[in-house]
Amino acid sequence: MRETDEGTMIFEPAELSFVDGETVRLVITNAGELDHEFVMDTVEANAEHKELMARFPEMEHDDPNAVRLQPGETGEILWTFENAGQYEFACLMLGHYESGMHGPLNVTKS
Structure with missing residues (x-):
């Protein structure tokens, strides 16, 4: 996850695909200059979470489906x-989703 020179915030790869029952270890690196987070959920749950983050931008998470990283950190x-x-x-941090930081x-089914 990082920001581009144009100011867009992106994930690479931009799309992820798995098979039900598959267990994976996702290694996520913040290669940007800002704090970012990686949250996996339904579109609806992420929208609710994003609204909550807008009201409480400094809230900390301890969810197994998410990781928040400072620049240069890997989780x-x-x-x-x-x-x-x-x-x-x-990334549900204020303004990051709107800057392009989300993907399918x-x-x-296996």
Whole structure:
């Protein structure tokens, strides 16, 4: 996750795909100059979380589906994708989602 020279905030890769039942270790690096977070959830749950973050921008998380990183930091999420469906990964910090920092997370049926 990082910012581009044009000011867009991005994840690389921009899309993730897995199979239900698959367990993965996601290694996430903040290669940008700002704090960022990586949160996996449904689009609806991320929208609710984003609204909460707008009201309480300094709130800390301890969720197994998320990691918040300072510039240069690397973190990991160990996750088993149990249900097929369309999900999303995003940075829900104030203004980051709107700057392009989100992408589809597809879980297909095995």
